[in-house]
Amino acid sequence: MSEFREKVRAWLAANVPGDEELETAKRFQTALYDAGFAGITWPEEFGGQGLTAAEQQIFDQESARYDLPTSVFRIGMGMCGPTIVDLGTPEQKARYIPPLLRGDEIWCQLFSEPGAGSDVASLQTRAVRDGDEWVINGQKVWTTVAHLADFGALLARTDPDVPKHQGLTMFLIDMHDPAVTVRPLKDMTGRAPFNEVYFENLRVPADAVLGQVGQGWLAAVTMLGHERVSIGGFVRKRHDPLAHANLAETARKYGRDTDPVVQAELAKLYAAERALALFNTRLRQEADAGTPPGARGSVAKLAGAQLMQQAVAVAGLIGGPRVAAWDPDDPAGDELALAINQTPSSSIAGGTDQIQRTIIGDRILGLPREPVVDRDVPFRELRVGTQRPA
């Protein structure tokens, strides 16, 4: 194990680039792959390393000292890829997994719609069978990296005559098809990392279906499970200004490190950060021993979002007015502001805090579910978005 660590350490020291440009990111992912550090726990037959969560953890620990330019691959590596490994045909796996691991192809997740966010199963994008093909029409929104993506995992309605969860199918689609239009959507930080995506008579072959026709909800749940673990287990970047170590550094810089209130709040933040990190380690050790995390990924996701909010409070305490206003040429001010402005996304994207709590209550604690009004009603008859029963 320590040999693996040495290998990772030496490689990272020699290879991590200084910027996050797309071309740099792609080259870096390829280099990761060539060095044997891409898909550490993925099956070997598709280019993964077939190692355990323990090696993955070593890699994560060592790489946390750097800012790796890998965020553009997060949806592919954390969500779409693992779902294809779980549900894909041998052809799909052979086609999509190796280029994903090598960093040749970027993926996005096309679930949410304007009228279907938390209630994703109420989506309206339609896929209609036409001979050997499916024809897709509709709109998605908040689609992260769609503007850079080569492929997308799309959830569409293939049967409006059955209840909403039963009439869905997942498709693997080509984002470069002229029938796909991607429009950038600005988020509250002023950047545009996500998009609106429109489909106008997009034609895809029958073998674009991931899993079974009509079983799209199962595929979605599989992917959402990977998503929660991926988001919750996400390792803080080295320079994340809201990480405890960096806030402690900021406190020193501003001469706030001897204030007992600051010290106490930093200590609480440290304890919360450790609690979450150790919980993630435990999930991994359990996975290695044969118990998958299941819905427990929701705890990591929820606690992660709460940790960010706690860190924003501590940042305000430490920085005082400097958090509200700073010299235009002070990059530290900009970085902190960006981190503060990004924080709300952690409790919305990938399922809101409310939805995570419901998942924990229903699936882990076995509490009675809320009464549902739409489980047994054909989708066509539901009040969804602009649709009204005839």
Add this chain to the structure above:
Amino acid sequence: MQLVLDTEQQQLRSTVRKLLADHNHVRSVVDGDESYDRVLWRHLAELGLTGLVVPEEHGGAGAGHVERCLVLEELGRALAPVPFLASAVLAVDALMALGDTGLLPALASGERIGAVAVSGVDGSWGPAPVAATERDGGWVLEGTAPFVISGDVADVFVVYTESGWFVAEDARRTPLTTLDPTRGQAKLEFSATPARRLDTADPAAVLEKVRDLASVALAAEQVGGIAKVLETTVEYAKVRVQFGRAIGSYQSVKHACADLYSTSERAESLLRHAAWVADHEPEALPLAAATTQVFTGPAYFAAAASGLQLHGGIGYTWEHDAHLYYKRAKSSELLFGGQDEQLARLAGRLAEVR
């Protein structure tokens, strides 16, 4: 680092859980006249649990802190009214850290109960306001130790003073009235009480070590308490019906239960790590111990308060155990110098590691 229990450890846990389930021990003290459950104490001793971390050559089981923490978790779950924390943790750890083995067999076997006097008048963790003077070739103690955990039932006292560590077997004890009815405390008065000096090069370092181990042990009790609160609250939310539905189907209740679960899982993770560190990486213990207490202390109280709330009126009645967890959680948070000291310790240690 191993955060997942092995089969033997799981077995130990279920053995202790079964032992504690055979009887409502907590009520024997809360609603009875006894100040601790003697029968349960004897059972724990017979199973070798009171001497779990004592080396075999001194009459113990020679097990690790991971194992002792499992026992403490179960005791914390059941609010078992026994002087385990005082005797099998504080007294044993102090004597072991001091290299004084004479009393260990009696403590390990549960035949005698130890208590440690280590706090000032304001409850801070430090020298007890007791003076030690050398007289006729021996030592005598003079003064009052204000808050001694299980001091009401102990028969051996380990006392930390400005002049170092001492053992006394005699004191005038006044049981204190306690917020937590399941764990007694006493005021000990020494007047020309003969004592034996426990020589050590660095008495303050021993004190720190004892507090680190005690912080982890207390966290184990707290983690057990949180787990039990979670379990009973979820059970209740499934069966209590209001407005025609089980209350657990209402989101404000369900989401509070989810938060309890999240707290429980994270507290357990910190504990598993700290206990493992105590056995395998002692140099990392000071940081891990303080980190764990900073999280689990307030977390247990918040959990107990939330659990009580979700039980509604029944939770506020004497017959229900919810208030016992609430009281245990609050008073545990105030032990060993309280949260202020734990926060200061953690801050100090974080400053050291960089």
